[in-house]
Amino acid sequence: MIRVADLPATHPGRRLLTKRTPFFVAPREPRCSYSVYVPTSWTPETEMPVLVAVHGTGRSVGELREGFISFAERHELIVVTPLFPVGITDPDDVDSYKKIEAGGIRFDLVLLDILEQVRIRWNARIGKVLLCGHSGGGQFAHRFLYLHPDRVAAVAVGAPGNVTPLDDSRDWPEGIADTPRRFGTTVDREAVARVPVILVIGSEDDGRADLAAMGHPGRSRPEELDLLEKSLAQHGTTVRQVVVQGVGHDAAGTRGPVVEFFTGQLDAGAV
Template sequence: MIVTGTAPCRWRRIAGGHVTPRIKTTKAFYRTGATTFFASQHDQRFSYSLHVPSVHETTTTPLPLLVIQHGTGRTAAEYRNAMAEFSERHGVVILTPLFPAAIGDPDDLHNFKFIEYDGIRYDRELLAIVDEVGTRFTVDTDRFMLQGFSGGGQFAHRFLYLHPERLCAVSIGAPGRVTLIDPDREWWLGTAGFEERFGAPVRLEEIRKVAVHMVVGAEDTETWEINNPGDSNWMDGADALGRTRVERITALRDNYVALGIDVTLDIVPGVGHSGTGVLDAVRDFAARVLTTR
């Protein structure tokens, strides 16, 4: 399968595998492999961890970066660990940001998914973390891959609208609420008022350069979490594109294709709402991106 999109990632694929480790200091030990969580120096309410492959110890060539954005459960460390073997095999740095719940609202679970809340721009917080990682590690942060599942999938596709120039690829996993590129639908159902809200228009020509992957489990059909009128993450009309995540991601794919955005959609047999359950499809997509870049 060919990965579409023409974003100019300046990556050279670097063979991973075992590298004989150097004798490390304590500081170096916690900056290799599965790292500890570091507070963002831009805003210490937010943090991140990484898996830094062993090839990082010897390379002078910046390694590619794959950012995995957690969902509501904040399982950042779980995703980092699940992608450790991929990181080592392909020489890719895995970055897993952590946006805690209850920032500014003790009952909040969802605000990061919608990019902006009470003066916080979560897209900018992510970019600040990415740029910080670029100063601390030998990693290419000009353009990176972004993947998110469920709430992370919501964040990922909205981030794409804001910063396509920073992405060479995006994998959007099972978002329960989708934002169509549609100037006739109110944000966040669509992109009406997008430029007034965020200070820049949706740039379709840039989005078309990004390799776009969508993924959902074929059995991801429970609706209790995504059809919840009255909750803080609900808008009337959110169910107009379907009742299930499968139906909604298919509608999002159709919206993109109608606008000339190439999309690969994987519907994974036998899998329900499981971020780790669809990771093989994500790994395949990311490997193709590495190969074609």
């Protein structure tokens, strides 16, 4: 794998591997991939922090990456946007990545391998990253936090249709009782509590009809978010919820509070 630092400054590969990059195959699982935005201020000597933004069910990865470019330029950080495609476990599967594991694939480990490749290629600082996701990405983000609290500096969870509370009486993904068997690790609540979390949702994002159509009648996205907030707070996490007025189920519409939250984390030296 070519390190960008090894290419001469005039080499066309520098243009290919900075700013908006192509999609790269994920090293652990070639059915997955990722794209990166590398700020114009990047130099081989610069060890930039990383923001990971995880897509929702629609997999609008390009739009997601574009939405964080001004933030990346302003704060000199690298944006990593993984792509977990539809149809990995069966032709109609859209949900597998949200629950971290399916069909023998550990999507959390796929992401960790992606980050290691980003570290090598761009000399990135990946010990702790900023992590965000909207809708299905929000499901992935808070579950990744449970399993790898040592790898995230702060987490933003947007409008998930389903959440996992820190509940020892129920198995994954309704709870965390079986994580030692399923993932080989026990959720460390104290470590999770050290990671600040913001929960965001639009005031018009009820989602009850959508969730009922998918087999979850009677549930809504605000109720799921309230459940997650209560569970995290009960176990010591510094968590706050922001409702963006006039916005529906829209990642771009709820991005403002996420950017503000991450800006505060960067200013405080969290990564």
